[in-house]
Amino acid sequence: MADQPTPLERFIQGILPENPVYRQLLGLCPVLAVSNGLKPAITMSVAVAFVLLGANVLISLIRNLLKPHLRIVIFTLTIATFVTLADRFLAAYVYQMSKTLGPYIPLIIVNCIIICRCEVCASKQSVFAAASDAIGQSLGFALALSSIAVVREILGTGMLFGLRVLPTAWPDWVIMILPPGAFLTLGLLLGVINWIDSYKSKKSRSS
Amino acid sequence: MKPVEPPKLETSGLLQRLKNTNIGQAWLVLVLALCFGASLAAVQLTLGPVIEQNKLNETLQKVPELILGTAGAQKAAEQNQNLVVEPQIIVVEKGNRKIFYSVYKATLNGATTGWVVKTAGQGYADKIELLIGFNPTIETITGLFVLDQKETPGLGNKIITQKWRKQFAKKGIIQPLVVVKKGAKASNEIDSVTGATISSESITSIINKAASDLRGPLSANILKVK
Amino acid sequence: MVENKQKTESVQKASGSAVQVAPSPHLSSSSLTTQRMMLDVIIALLPVILTALYVFQWYAVKQLFICVASCLTAETLFMKMRNKPFSLNDYSATVTGLILALSLPGTAPWYVGVIASFVAIGIGKVIFGGLGMNIFNPAMVGRAFVMLAFASTLGASGYEDVTSAVNAITQATPMTVFKQAGIIAPLSDLFWGLSNGSLGETSAIASIIGGFYLCIRRTASWEIPASVIIVTAILGGIVNLINPQLEWTVLHHMFGGALLFGAFFIATDPVTSPLTTRGKFIFGAGVGAFIMLLRLFSGYPEGVMFAVLLMNALTPLINNWTIPRPLGKLLEP
Numbered sequence: 001m002a003d004q005p006t007p008l009e010r011f012i013q014g015i016l017p018e019n020p021v022y023r024q025l026l027g028l029c030p031v032l033a034v035s036n037g038l039k040p041a042i043t044m045s046v047a048v049a050f051v052l053l054g055a056n057v058l059i060s061l062i063r064n065l066l067k068p069h070l071r072i073v074i075f076t077l078t079i080a081t082f083v084t085l086a087d088r089f090l091a092a093y094v095y096q097m098s099k100t101l102g103p104y105i106p107l108i109i110v111n112c113i114i115i116c117r118c119e120v121c122a123s124k125q126s127v128f129a130a131a132s133d134a135i136g137q138s139l140g141f142a143l144a145l146s147s148i149a150v151v152r153e154i155l156g157t158g159m160l161f162g163l164r165v166l167p168t169a170w171p172d173w174v175i176m177i178l179p180p181g182a183f184l185t186l187g188l189l190l191g192v193i194n195w196i197d198s199y200k201s202k203k204s205r206s207s
Numbered sequence: 208m209k210p211v212e213p214p215k216l217e218t219s220g221l222l223q224r225l226k227n228t229n230i231g232q233a234w235l236v237l238v239l240a241l242c243f244g245a246s247l248a249a250v251q252l253t254l255g256p257v258i259e260q261n262k263l264n265e266t267l268q269k270v271p272e273l274i275l276g277t278a279g280a281q282k283a284a285e286q287n288q289n290l291v292v293e294p295q296i297i298v299v300e301k302g303n304r305k306i307f308y309s310v311y312k313a314t315l316n317g318a319t320t321g322w323v324v325k326t327a328g329q330g331y332a333d334k335i336e337l338l339i340g341f342n343p344t345i346e347t348i349t350g351l352f353v354l355d356q357k358e359t360p361g362l363g364n365k366i367i368t369q370k371w372r373k374q375f376a377k378k379g380i381i382q383p384l385v386v387v388k389k390g391a392k393a394s395n396e397i398d399s400v401t402g403a404t405i406s407s408e409s410i411t412s413i414i415n416k417a418a419s420d421l422r423g424p425l426s427a428n429i430l431k432v433k
Numbered sequence: 434m435v436e437n438k439q440k441t442e443s444v445q446k447a448s449g450s451a452v453q454v455a456p457s458p459h460l461s462s463s464s465l466t467t468q469r470m471m472l473d474v475i476i477a478l479l480p481v482i483l484t485a486l487y488v489f490q491w492y493a494v495k496q497l498f499i500c501v502a503s504c505l506t507a508e509t510l511f512m513k514m515r516n517k518p519f520s521l522n523d524y525s526a527t528v529t530g531l532i533l534a535l536s537l538p539g540t541a542p543w544y545v546g547v548i549a550s551f552v553a554i555g556i557g558k559v560i561f562g563g564l565g566m567n568i569f570n571p572a573m574v575g576r577a578f579v580m581l582a583f584a585s586t587l588g589a590s591g592y593e594d595v596t597s598a599v600n601a602i603t604q605a606t607p608m609t610v611f612k613q614a615g616i617i618a619p620l621s622d623l624f625w626g627l628s629n630g631s632l633g634e635t636s637a638i639a640s641i642i643g644g645f646y647l648c649i650r651r652t653a654s655w656e657i658p659a660s661v662i663i664v665t666a667i668l669g670g671i672v673n674l675i676n677p678q679l680e681w682t683v684l685h686h687m688f689g690g691a692l693l694f695g696a697f698f699i700a701t702d703p704v705t706s707p708l709t710t711r712g713k714f715i716f717g718a719g720v721g722a723f724i725m726l727l728r729l730f731s732g733y734p735e736g737v738m739f740a741v742l743l744m745n746a747l748t749p750l751i752n753n754w755t756i757p758r759p760l761g762k763l764l765e766p
Contacts, residue, residue, distance in 0.1 A: 065235050073236055081243040085250060092254040095261040171544060175582035362584045
């Protein structure tokens with residue numbers, strides 16, 4: 001199909017112009033739930049990247065066999081398999097982290113970023129395009145998740161990656177590690193991104 | 208999205224009919240489900256034992272420290288005296304209900320040195336899961352570890368700090384533990400975490416309950432061995 | 434508040450032309466401006482502020498100064514960021530700062546006041562589009578933020594300062610002591626304000642005097658505090674009937690904690706409370722019920738702040754329920 005973006009375009013779009021969190025507002029459950037520290041955020045991003053890449057490549061391989069009315073079943077089946085794999089591997093090799101992330105790893109199954117990418121890209125384009133799309137979107141997701149996690153962890157605990165970055169006199173903003181902190185940070189960062197965007201478009205229009 | 212149809216379809220009536228049956232429609236789903244199921248089973252077979260071991264290790268690693276104290280555990284490790292830990296389930300009948308406790312019996316050179324009890328109870332926010340170390344006769348506490356808790360960060364979650372937990376070591380448990388505001392003196396008094404009286408009280412009541420439930424069965428167990 | 438805006442606009446128009454034509458609502462009093470209402474609130478707060486200054490002395494001065502100054506700074510800053518006109522002269526930021534300071538303990542460190550003020554003005558008000566557009570009471574948004582962020586400086590232990598010279602501050606608040614140890618504070622202390630607590634909540638009589646002034650001036654609608662107090666009294670009475678031996682009586686529930694201060698000064702904020710009379714009764718009753726629910730069954734000793742915030746969230750819904758039927762309109766079948 002000629003009107004589909006090229007693999008490179010797919011890759012670039014995923015990172016910022018079509019960032020899954022800041023632009024499409026997809027997959028907000030893990031974004032809100034596991035962004036209270038950079039470590040769980042990165043683990044989560046890696047797990048999502050694994051599932052997204054696996055699902056996208058597999059769906060793209062069998063895209064010619066898909067029946068339109070049965071495609072969602074196949075998407076869900078594929079995603080669920082990769083999520084279970086990710087969950088088991090985490091539990092076996094990074095047990096502490098899998099305990100911290102708790103139910104949010106199995107919940108990747110219902111993360112709409114992945115089914116959205118399967119539907120929009122993988123079921124229509126070649127394996128190469130689907131893979132580069134998956135990598136781009138995963139990077140965008142990781143970027144969004146870690147940016148929120150950095151703000152929350154620094155304000156909430158004075159630490160980053162478990163290492164102290166602010167002086168011990170820093171009063172911990174406990175609210176930032178609690179659920180309300182996630183909503184506030186996401187809202188404010190979204191505002192900042194929109195503000196930068198409108199500033200840019202204004203500039204490009206005036207020049 | 209449209210499936211690529213083989214061109215000779217129009218000529219073959221049988222193939223057309225076959226395509227319209229349920230199997231013809233869903234064969235891909237079935238094949239994928241079988242493949243995925245098989246691969247997941249394989250992964251579970253290889254990783255399952257590792258995960259189980261992880262879960263067990265989490266508790267077992269804590270046992271020496273909970274019974275001998277941090278310094279004692281280090282000394283024992285240096286002298287190559289390894290505690291033998293054997294997990295068991297103790298059933299306590301209370302009225303009509305049966306309560307199951309997972310208990311770890313620690314023995315050193317054949318003599319029982321203490322018990323570690325894994326138990327849980329309601330905290331201020333959610334369930335608190337504890338590992339409690341007792342001496343062989345359940346008369347004193349030898350250590351405390353918080354396995355899982357969701358208390359308020361900054362207040363109630365200070366129950367996980369070493370600083371607060373270490374006061375439990377060597378406390379008598381024949382009389383139930385009591386939480387006091389500050390300056391615990393008697394051997395059954397515990398300083399509360401500042402501003403988190405409810406979390407502190409939850410912990411002591413979980414310990415009290417476990418101690419009173421298990422004192423009978425566990426000390427009887429030792430006498431029998433002797 | 435929307436009405437007030439239209440009001441000021443129509444007044445400005447009126448001064449230009451002889452005949453004033455304006456869409457409804459047709460307000461009869463031209464003195465009812467935002468500025469005058471806010472001044473009224475400040476006057477009504479005077480008894481509370483004076484009691485706070487008397488009981489907590491230096492602590493009260495410090496906290497009031499920090500909160501008002503940071504609220505004014507935050508207002509100037511955020512309004513500039515949003516390219517909105519200068520708005521300090523309607524005193525609304527001053528009132529937010531005063532109420533915020535009075536709802537905080539005097540012993541709270543300086544950054545608590547500053548952060549609470551910036552959150553109150555920024556997230557509580559300006560983000561929604563400025564005064565009149567906010568869903569939640571700004572001062573309570575700020576307080577809720579620091580309450581969760583710095584629980585240890587605002588929670589039960591936050592009120593105790595053993596180094597203080599003022600006798601009241603060395604004890605825990607009456608509500609906390611009751612919740613944790615079951616000790617009953619004498620009623621007269623609660624009434625006159627000789628107990629510990631947030632700056633503005635200690636004295637029942639000061640809140641009543643200020644509150645009556647507000648209701649008489651009709652800056653605050655009397656329906657809200659009345660229904661808050663009645664519902665609290667009824668629920669407190671039921672609790673007393675169930676447990677007659679309980680020494681924390683209905684009057685303790687009324688005079689203790691921030692109930693009266695909240696009922697008169699916080700719940701009556703015209704922006705975040707319903708517009709209709711029936712709605713105001715529902716709103717007040719809801720606040721009262723939530724206060725008692727939180728006091729009796731939650732881990733917190735006091736629930737005024739959360740009660741007001743919860744009912745703020747329901748205000749648009751209440752407004753929708755209680756739209757008055759225009760004269761002559763038939764009831765829907």
